[in-house]
Amino acid sequence: MVKTIFIGDVQAGKYDGQEVELMGWVKRSRGSNKIRFVVLRDSTGVIQCVVKKDAIGEESFEQVKGALIESSIKITGMINADERADGGHEMVASSIVIVGSVNPEHPFPITESAMKAADGGETEFLLDNRHLYLRTSRMTSMLQMRSTVFGAIHNYFRDLDFTEYQAPNFVAGAVEGGSTLFEVPYFPTEKNPERKVYLTQSWQLYAEAAMPALERLYTIAPSFRAEKSRTRRHLTEFWHAEMEVAWATNDEIMSHGEGVVRKIASDLLENRSTELESIGRDLELIARYADSPYPRMRYDEAVETLQGMGVDVEWGQDLDYSKEKVLTQDFDVPHFLTHYPKIAKPFYHRVDPDEEKYVLCHDLLAPEGYGEIIGGGERTWSEAELLARLDEEGTDKAAYQFYIDTRSYGGVPHGGFGLGVDRVCSWLTGADHIREVIPFPRDSRRVSP
RNA sequence: GCCGAUUUAGCUUAGCUGGUGGAGCGUGGGACUGUUAAUCCCAAGGUCGAGGGUUCGAACCCCUCAAUCGGCGCCA
Numbered sequence: 001m002v003k004t005i006f007i008g009d010v011q012a013g014k015y016d017g018q019e020v021e022l023m024g025w026v027k028r029s030r031g032s033n034k035i036r037f038v039v040l041r042d043s044t045g046v047i048q049c050v051v052k053k054d055a056i057g058e059e060s061f062e063q064v065k066g067a068l069i070e071s072s073i074k075i076t077g078m079i080n081a082d083e084r085a086d087g088g089h090e091m092v093a094s095s096i097v098i099v100g101s102v103n104p105e106h107p108f109p110i111t112e113s114a115m116k117a118a119d120g121g122e123t124e125f126l127l128d129n130r131h132l133y134l135r136t137s138r139m140t141s142m143l144q145m146r147s148t149v150f151g152a153i154h155n156y157f158r159d160l161d162f163t164e165y166q167a168p169n170f171v172a173g174a175v176e177g178g179s180t181l182f183e184v185p186y187f188p189t190e191k192n193p194e195r196k197v198y199l200t201q202s203w204q205l206y207a208e209a210a211m212p213a214l215e216r217l218y219t220i221a222p223s224f225r226a227e228k229s230r231t232r233r234h235l236t237e238f239w240h241a242e243m244e245v246a247w248a249t250n251d252e253i254m255s256h257g258e259g260v261v262r263k264i265a266s267d268l269l270e271n272r273s274t275e276l277e278s279i280g281r282d283l284e285l286i287a288r289y290a291d292s293p294y295p296r297m298r299y300d301e302a303v304e305t306l307q308g309m310g311v312d313v314e315w316g317q318d319l320d321y322s323k324e325k326v327l328t329q330d331f332d333v334p335h336f337l338t339h340y341p342k343i344a345k346p347f348y349h350r351v352d353p354d355e356e357k358y359v360l361c362h363d364l365l366a367p368e369g370y371g372e373i374i375g376g377g378e379r380t381w382s383e384a385e386l387l388a389r390l391d392e393e394g395t396d397k398a399a400y401q402f403y404i405d406t407r408s409y410g411g412v413p414h415g416g417f418g419l420g421v422d423r424v425c426s427w428l429t430g431a432d433h434i435r436e437v438i439p440f441p442r443d444s445r446r447v448s449p
Numbered sequence: 450g451c452c453g454a455u456u457u458a459g460c461u462u463a464g465c466u467g468g469u470g471g472a473g474c475g476u477g478g479g480a481c482u483g484u485u486a487a488u489c490c491c492a493a494g495g496u497c498g499a500g501g502g503u504u505c506g507a508a509c510c511c512c513u514c515a516a517u518c519g520g521c522g523c524c525a
Contacts, residue, residue, distance in 0.1 A: 034482040052482075068476085084483065104476055106459075112486055113461040113474050124517055125460070180523075202525090227523055228450070238525065320522070363525095372525060420525030445517070 008044030011087045015079040022047070022091065023099075025135070026071045029064070036064055038093075039086075040075065043140065048085040049075050051093045060096055070108040070135070072100040110136060120279070121432045130440055131449050141275035142437050145268060146425050150220060152267040153241045153421070156260045157218040162243065165217040167206035169224075170197045172399060182226045182236075199224035202418060204348075207244040208379060209406050211414050218243040220421060228444040231321075232433040233371050233423060237442040244416035250360040250378050253415045254336050257364055257374045258294045261334065261424065265290035268428055281430045285368075289333060289428070294364065296336040302327055318344040324371055331367040338362045347389040350378040350415070362417070370427035376417020383407035 003023050005015065010022070024042035031037050031051075038049045053061040067073060077093035084090070102108060109125075110132055118126050126133045133139055157164070170184065181198040188195050203219050210217060223240040243256060268276065269286050276283060299319075306313045311326055313319070318340070319327070328335065339358040342351055349359035361377030380386045386407055390397050397404065425437035435441035440449065 028486075030484055030487050032481045032484085032487095035484080037484050037487085039485085048485080050483075054482090084485085086485065107476060109459060109475090111460050111475055114459095116474095116486095117461055123461095124456095127517090223525075225524070229523065230518090230520070231522095231524095232519090234524075240525065318523090321524090322521080375525065418525060423525055 006044040007042045007047045019078050021076045023074050049091040068102040071102045145272045152264040156263045162216040162218045163214045167203040169200050171200045180225050180227050182224050203242045215246040239421040241419040246414045292333045294334045298339045316341045328365050334366050336362045350380045366427045373423045374417050374419045378415035381411045
């Protein structure tokens with residue numbers, strides 16, 4: 001049973017006047033006791049199939065009446081262009097086979113009323129039935145756009161001869177602060193009967209170890225944060241696109257960040273404009289994000305701007321979301337914020353040799369209130385400086401010994417960034433919540449289905 | 450960690466001052482030969498989130514718990 005004919009091609013007019021076999025799922029069905037209209041869907045579109053009792057016989061006609069929503073069927077018939085049908089084409093059926101039926105005692109639960117209540121977003125019911133919600137047209141479009149985003153990231157880095165590199169997901173220590181790690185019980189040892197490891201928060205430290213080998217490396221991998229964040233921007237398991245480059249400066253790394261985000265926007269525009277429009281996204285916005293340069297602003301300038309707007313913010317504070325939001329509300333493209341105060345950032349950020357109270361870092365803030373999508377910068381690369389910064393922070397060095405070692409043998413200036421892939425999907429699709437762009441979202445409360 | 454809210458049929462919901470819980474969709478049955486979320490008629494479907502309390506009487510008032518949702522902080 002090889003499927004060669006897809007509804008999208010039928011609606012494009014490639015099979016007009018031909019008798020073909022379509023395979024798909026019943027999206028809707030209506031009609032009388034002599035004629036029925038079965039709206040068939042597959043991964044590429046929908047088409048109306050006209051089923052006449054005269055043409056297929058009484059027995060088949062009764063079967064069609066019993067084919068409830070989401071029954072899978074094979075249907076053979078003549079393809080005609082017809083203005084009466086949605087999409088401009090329809091099939092006049094000559095025979096039908098029900099492949100997978102649906103029991104009327106438990107019909108497909110995602111009903112029009114459930115979808116209408118969600119209003120293009122999600123409800124508790126739809127989250128509970130995520131495994132079935134995936135096959136609705138909205139989620140199908142989201143998943144297809146998500147795939148394009150992943151492909152754009154791979155293509156951006158591979159075209160520039162970056163090597164894809166994998167880090168472990170079980171790790172012994174943290175990248176940042178100690179409080180946001182998921183603990184996992186691990187095989188006990190005699191010395192350590194309560195042995196624990198952690199799910200990784202970032203690929204970065206292990207990438208820095210490979211940096212002297214590969215020089216230009218990247219990944220797309222899950223990261224885990226045990227933050228009880230309840231916002232439209234947070235997941236506990238999210239997909240993290242990270243890169244690391246030897247001999248690179250903060251400006252050069254930002255250029256890659258801008259490059260990959262613009263590549264994502266441009267690939268979406270080129271390959272997924274139908275899906276973007278189907279969920280109500282304005283293509284002109286995406287075109288602007290693909291074609292415009294992303295301005296760079298120093299932290300000091302951002303703080304002055306905020307203070308000028310009457311926002312209560314002091315120099316030295318990290319900029320939280322409430323301040324990002326005020327700052328970005330007038331942005332029409334993403335903006336970089338650079339040169340944060342050293343006291344606001346962890347030890348691995350390199351101190352600016354020209355002005356020691358700053359670090360050479362950047363955040364990329366998305367417009368439309370979607371917040372930070374990239375964080376990166378130059379890394380503290382000399383062993384002496386790294387040890388000094390760990391001491392300054394009072395961080396225990398034992399867990400980082402391998403990281404310190406990487407500096408002891410031919411350390412070089414280098415840096416990289418991490419991009420929140422789901423956040424970028426959420427922003428570019430205009431989703432109301434980051435959950436809408438990932439098949440099975442995990443947050444502080446929900447881990448099922 | 451903090452603040453706020455919600456929970457009534459498979460789904461979406463109405464339910465006034467405490468007095469025998471209504472509807473739309475879906476499902477089942479019936480009518481209908483070109484429908485566009487088809488339409489029309491009929492039927493089945495409820496421990497009102499769980500437990501306790503107040504009361505002659507609780508979906509409604511009080512307490513505890515649970516699940517979920519929204520937001521803050523933190524971050525991608």
